[in-house]
Amino acid sequence: MSRFRQLEDFQPEAAHWELLPFRFERLNGKVLVTNMVGEHLILAAEEFDEVAEKRLPVDSALVRSLRAKHLIRQAGDRSPATLLALKTRTRYRRLAESTGLHIFVVSLRCEHSCPYCQVSRQSSDKERYDMSPEMAERGLEMAFRSPSSAIKIEFQGGEPLLNFGLVEEIVRRAERRNREEGRDLGFVIATNLALLTDEILEFCARHDINISTSLDGPADLHNKNRPRPGRNSWELATDGIRRVREALGVDRISALMTTTKASLDRAREIVDCYLELGLHGIFLRPLSPYGFAIKTKNYSAYDAERWLDFYREGLAYILELNRKGVMMTEYFSAVILKKMLTNREPGYVDLTSPAGIGIGAIVYNYDGSVYASDEGRMLAEMGDETFRLGHLATDSYEEIMTSEALLAPLEESFAPSAPMCSDCAFEPFCGSDPVYHYATSGDFLGRKPESDFCRRNTAVFKHLLGLYESDPSARSTFLNWAGR
Amino acid sequence: MSAELTFDTASHTADAIQRAAYRFCDRISIELVSDEAAHRCTLKPVGDASLDALIGDFRTEVLDQVLRERIRAETEPIRTMILAQAFSKTGVVDSRGHA
Numbered sequence: 001m002s003r004f005r006q007l008e009d010f011q012p013e014a015a016h017w018e019l020l021p022f023r024f025e026r027l028n029g030k031v032l033v034t035n036m037v038g039e040h041l042i043l044a045a046e047e048f049d050e051v052a053e054k055r056l057p058v059d060s061a062l063v064r065s066l067r068a069k070h071l072i073r074q075a076g077d078r079s080p081a082t083l084l085a086l087k088t089r090t091r092y093r094r095l096a097e098s099t100g101l102h103i104f105v106v107s108l109r110c111e112h113s114c115p116y117c118q119v120s121r122q123s124s125d126k127e128r129y130d131m132s133p134e135m136a137e138r139g140l141e142m143a144f145r146s147p148s149s150a151i152k153i154e155f156q157g158g159e160p161l162l163n164f165g166l167v168e169e170i171v172r173r174a175e176r177r178n179r180e181e182g183r184d185l186g187f188v189i190a191t192n193l194a195l196l197t198d199e200i201l202e203f204c205a206r207h208d209i210n211i212s213t214s215l216d217g218p219a220d221l222h223n224k225n226r227p228r229p230g231r232n233s234w235e236l237a238t239d240g241i242r243r244v245r246e247a248l249g250v251d252r253i254s255a256l257m258t259t260t261k262a263s264l265d266r267a268r269e270i271v272d273c274y275l276e277l278g279l280h281g282i283f284l285r286p287l288s289p290y291g292f293a294i295k296t297k298n299y300s301a302y303d304a305e306r307w308l309d310f311y312r313e314g315l316a317y318i319l320e321l322n323r324k325g326v327m328m329t330e331y332f333s334a335v336i337l338k339k340m341l342t343n344r345e346p347g348y349v350d351l352t353s354p355a356g357i358g359i360g361a362i363v364y365n366y367d368g369s370v371y372a373s374d375e376g377r378m379l380a381e382m383g384d385e386t387f388r389l390g391h392l393a394t395d396s397y398e399e400i401m402t403s404e405a406l407l408a409p410l411e412e413s414f415a416p417s418a419p420m421c422s423d424c425a426f427e428p429f430c431g432s433d434p435v436y437h438y439a440t441s442g443d444f445l446g447r448k449p450e451s452d453f454c455r456r457n458t459a460v461f462k463h464l465l466g467l468y469e470s471d472p473s474a475r476s477t478f479l480n481w482a483g484r
Numbered sequence: 485m486s487a488e489l490t491f492d493t494a495s496h497t498a499d500a501i502q503r504a505a506y507r508f509c510d511r512i513s514i515e516l517v518s519d520e521a522a523h524r525c526t527l528k529p530v531g532d533a534s535l536d537a538l539i540g541d542f543r544t545e546v547l548d549q550v551l552r553e554r555i556r557a558e559t560e561p562i563r564t565m566i567l568a569q570a571f572s573k574t575g576v577v578d579s580r581g582h583a
Contacts, residue, residue, distance in 0.1 A: 024551075449506070
C-alpha cells in the first residue's frame with residue numbers, strides 16, 4: 001500500500017538551480033520556453049539570456065516562476081522530476097486506451113452534390129454503395145476488440161440516413177454486446193439532416209444518439225456550398241437542428257462548417273448564424289486537401305495565410321461576444337488551449353503525437369475495407385490505398401493494428417523525433433498528421449518549413465499565446481475554454 | 485546570388501548548422517563544407533527571398549541551435565530519467581526518484 005513520503009523527500013539539497021529539459025522559440029523580441037509537457041513561460045530576451053547563462057540569483061522572482069513551471073529545479077530537488085513523469089504519463093494515457101472512435105461508413109450514397117466533398121456518390125445503387133449487415137457485424141467485432149474503456153460509434157457517409165435500417169441494427173447489436181462488455185458506449189450520426197424523420201428522432205432519443213451536422217453559415221453560402229435538388233440544404237439543415245434540439249435536447253447536436261473561398265470574408269455572419277440557431281460553439285476549420293476537394297481545385301482556392309485571416313477575424317468576434325456575456329466557443333482554439341493550459345490531452349486526432357490514425361479513430365468503409373482515418377479513405381477514393389489497413393472479411397484485429405500501413409506512418413511522423421518538431425517549443429501543443437503530409441508532400445513526415453500544417457498551427461499558437469498574454473478578457477475566456 | 489558564412493568548429497557543430505539549415509530550407513538552400521577549423525556555408529536564396537535579410541536570421545538560428553544542443557546535452561540524464569519513470573513500473577527508477 002502506498003503512503004505519503006517524508007517531508008525531507010521534497011526539500012532541496014542545495015541552494016543553486018539547474019535546467020530541466022525545455023525548448024524555446026523566439027517571438028518578436030520575446031522567447032517562449034516550454035517544458036516536456038507544454039507548461040510554458042514567455043520571457044524577455046534578456047531574461048532568457050540570464051537563464052541560458054545561469055546568471056539568475058536563486059532568490060529572484062523569475063527563478064520562482066521558472067521552478068513553478070518545471071523549467072528549472074533547485075539542485076537536489078526531486079519532486080519536479082517526479083511530477084514531470086506523472087504529467088508525461090497523463091499526456092500519453094490515451095495510448096493505452098486505443099481505439100476510442102469507430103467510424104462506420106454505412107453508405108457512400110448522398111442526395112447532395114457538394115463540389116468539395118471527398119467521397120460521396122449520387123447513386124441509387126444500394127447493392128454497390130451500402131454497407132452489408134455482415135460487414136457491420138464484423139466491424140462491431142473489431143470495435144469491441146479495442147482495449148478502450150469508452151467506445152464511440154460514429155455513422156458516416158455519404159449520407160448515413162439513406163441506410164438507416166443498418167444504423168438501427170448496429171446500435172441494437174452494439175448495445176446487446178455491451179451488456180456483457182460494460183464499456184462507456186456512445187453513438188453519433190453525422191448527417192446533413194435533409195432526410196430526418198420523426199421516426200429517426202424517436203430512435204435517437206431512445207438510444208441516446210448524438211447528432212453531428214454540417215452548417216456552413218448563412219443560407220446563400222450554405223446552399224452554394226451544398227447543392228441538392230430543391231436548393232434547400234440550409235432550410236432542411238436548420239429545420240433539422242431545431243427538431244433535434246426539441247426531441248433530444250439542446251446539447252445533443254453539434255455542427256461542423258467547411259470553409260470555402262466564399263466563406264473567407266464572412267466570418268462574423270457565420271458565427272451569428274450559429275448563434276441564431278442556438279449553437280454556442282463553432283469549429284473554424286480549413287478545407288482538407290483530399291479527394292474531390294483537390295480534384296475540383298477547391299483546396300487550392302485559398303492558402304494558409306488567407307485562412308488565418310479568416311480564423312483571426314472569427315476568433316476576435318467570438319471573444320467580443322464573450323466580453324458581452326454571450327457564451328460562444330471556438331473549438332479549434334479550445335483544443336489547443338486545453339493542451340497549453342492543462343495537463344489533459346483532448347485527443348483531437350489532428351493534434352496528437354503519435355498521430356491519431358488507427359489508434360485514436362478507425363474507419364470501416366461501406367465495402368468492408370478498413371482505413372486508418374477518414375482522410376485515409378478519402379485518399380483511397382482517389383485511387384491511393386496507402387492508408388488501407390486491411391479488410392473486415394479477411395484480416396484479424398491483430399493483423400490490422402500491427403499492419404505496416406499503420407505502424408510506418410505512426411512511427412515516421414512521431415513529432416518528438418521529427419526534424420524541426422523535436423526542437424520546436426510548440427511541439428507539446430501540436431501533433432502529427434501523416435495523412436495530410438502524405439497527401440500534400442508525398443511522405444508521412446513532410447518538410448515542416450514548407451508545410452501549411454506547420455505554418456497554420458504555429459501561427460494559431462502564436463496568436464493564442466499573444467492574446468493570452470496581452471488581453472485579460474481573452475485570458476479569462478481562454479481559461480474557461482481550457483477548463484471544460 | 486549567393487553568400488558564404490564561416491562558423492568555427494570550436495564553437496559550432498555541423499549538427500547545429502544542419503538543424504538551422506533545415507529550418508530555413510523553404511527560403512535558402514545551404515551547402516555545408518567542413519574541415520578541422522571551420523564550417524563553410526554557401527547560402528543561395530530560394531525563389532524571390534532576399535538573401536541579405538535572411539543572413540542575419542540564419543546566423544541567429546545557428547546560435548540558437550548551439551544553445552539548444554547545450555540544453556539537450558545538459559538535461560539528457562534527467563530527461564531520460566523522467567521518461568523512464570513515466571513509462572516504466574519495472575523498477576528502472578528507485579522509490580526516491582533516482583535513475
